[in-house]
Amino acid sequence: MIISTRGRYALRVLIDLAEHYNGGFTPMKEVAERQDISLKYLERIIPALTKGGLIEGVHGKGGGYRLTRSPDEYNVWDVLVLTETELAPVACLEDHAKPCVRQAECRTLPLWQEFYENMKDFFKSKSIADLMQYSPSDNYVI
Amino acid sequence: MIISTRGRYALRVLIDLAEHYNGGFTPMKEVAERQDISLKYLERIIPALTKGGLIEGVHGKGGGYRLTRSPDEYNVWDVLVLTETELAPVACLEDHAKPCVRQAECRTLPLWQEFYENMKDFFKSKSIADLMQYSPSDNYVI
DNA sequence: TGACTAACCTACCGAATTAGTGGTATAGTA
DNA sequence: TACTATACCACTAATTCGGTAGGTTAGTCA
Numbered sequence: 001m002i003i004s005t006r007g008r009y010a011l012r013v014l015i016d017l018a019e020h021y022n023g024g025f026t027p028m029k030e031v032a033e034r035q036d037i038s039l040k041y042l043e044r045i046i047p048a049l050t051k052g053g054l055i056e057g058v059h060g061k062g063g064g065y066r067l068t069r070s071p072d073e074y075n076v077w078d079v080l081v082l083t084e085t086e087l088a089p090v091a092c093l094e095d096h097a098k099p100c101v102r103q104a105e106c107r108t109l110p111l112w113q114e115f116y117e118n119m120k121d122f123f124k125s126k127s128i129a130d131l132m133q134y135s136p137s138d139n140y141v142i
Numbered sequence: 143m144i145i146s147t148r149g150r151y152a153l154r155v156l157i158d159l160a161e162h163y164n165g166g167f168t169p170m171k172e173v174a175e176r177q178d179i180s181l182k183y184l185e186r187i188i189p190a191l192t193k194g195g196l197i198e199g200v201h202g203k204g205g206g207y208r209l210t211r212s213p214d215e216y217n218v219w220d221v222l223v224l225t226e227t228e229l230a231p232v233a234c235l236e237d238h239a240k241p242c243v244r245q246a247e248c249r250t251l252p253l254w255q256e257f258y259e260n261m262k263d264f265f266k267s268k269s270i271a272d273l274m275q276y277s278p279s280d281n282y283v284i
Numbered sequence: 285t286g287a288c289t290a291a292c293c294t295a296c297c298g299a300a301t302t303a304g305t306g307g308t309a310t311a312g313t314a
Numbered sequence: 315t316a317c318t319a320t321a322c323c324a325c326t327a328a329t330t331c332g333g334t335a336g337g338t339t340a341g342t343c344a
Contacts, residue, residue, distance in 0.1 A: 063312070089144045108154060123257075169291090200341075286344095293337085294336090296334085305324105307324085
C-alpha cells in the first residue's frame with residue numbers, strides 16, 4: 001500500500017468542505033462525524049493542509065476550516081505531497097535516499113523513474129472537483 | 143513506498159539470469175555476488191518465482207536456476223505479484239480487505255481504482271527484455 | 285558410496301511505520 | 315468569562331520490512 005489514511009482522509013476532508021460550504025467555516029467535528037473519521041486523528045493530519053495554504057482555519061466559536069480556492073483549482077498530487085510522508089514507489093527514489101552505487105548500471109531504475117512520473121502526472125491531472133463529480137450532490141459555490 | 147526489496151531483487155535476479163545464461167544453470171551464489179545482495183535473503187525470495195513457474199531450480203553441484211522462457215515472455219507485473227505481499231495502492235483495494243461500508247458513497251474510491259488499473263497496465267507492458275535494453279551487454283540466446 | 289553443493293524451509297529479530305488515543309495549550313468569539 | 319475550535323506533543327499496539335541463523339533435502343561428481 002502506497003497511500004495511507006493520511007492522504008485518503010485529507011482528500012475526503014477537502015471534498016467534504018467543498019460539498020458543505022455555506023460561506024462560513026466548517027468545524028472539523030462536523031466533518032469527522034459525516035466522514036466517520038476520528039476527530040483526534042484528523043486534527044493531526046489537517047494542519048499540514050493549512051500550512052500548505054490549501055485551507056484556512058479559524059479558532060473559537062463559529063470557527064472551523066474553509067477552502068482557499070475553488071475545488072477545480074486543487075489537484076490530488078499536491079494534497080498527497082502535503083499529507084503523505086513519502087510517495088516514491090521504491091526506496092531508491094525517496095527524497096532522503098542515499099545515492100545508490102549501482103545507479104549507473106541498474107537496469108531497473110529507469111522503470112521505477114518512468115512509473116513515478118506516470119503516477120505524478122495521473123494525480124496532477126485529477127482535481128477535487130473531478131472527485132466530487134462521482135456524487136449526485138454537488139452544491140459547492142464560491 | 144509501494145515496491146519492496148522483494149520485488150526489486152526478484153527483477154534484478156531475472157535480468158541477471160538472462161544476461162548470464164550459458165545453456166546451463168546459474169547458482170544463486172553467483173547472482174548474489176554480482177548483484178551485491180545477501181544470498182540468504184535471496185534464498186527466501188526466489189522460491190516464489192520457482193513456484194510461479196518463472197524459473198526452474200536444480201539441486202547439487204552444477205545446479206542453480208534457469209529461466210523457463212525467453213526474456214520477452216516475462217512481464218514485470220507477474221514478477222511483482224509473485225514476490226510482493228501486496229500491490230494495492232490503498233488499503234480499501236487490498237485482496238483481503240473487509241468490504242467498506244462507505245463504498246457506495248465514497249468519492250475517492252474510483253480514483254484509486256483507476257490508478258490501480260493504470261499501474262497494472264504499465265507493469266504488464268514492460269518485459270524483462272525491455273529492462274535488459276538499458277544495458278549494453280545483452281547476450282541472452284535461447 | 286561418500287563428499288560436496290546448492291536449493292529449500294523455518295524461526296527469530298531489530299528498526300521503522302501506521303493508525304490511532306490522550307492530554308494540554310492556544311487563540312479567538314459571544 | 316465561558317465556551318469553542320484549532321494546534322501541539324507524548325505515547326502505544328500492531329504490522330511490515332529487511333534481513334540473519336541454522337538446519338534439511340535433493341541432487342551431482344569423483
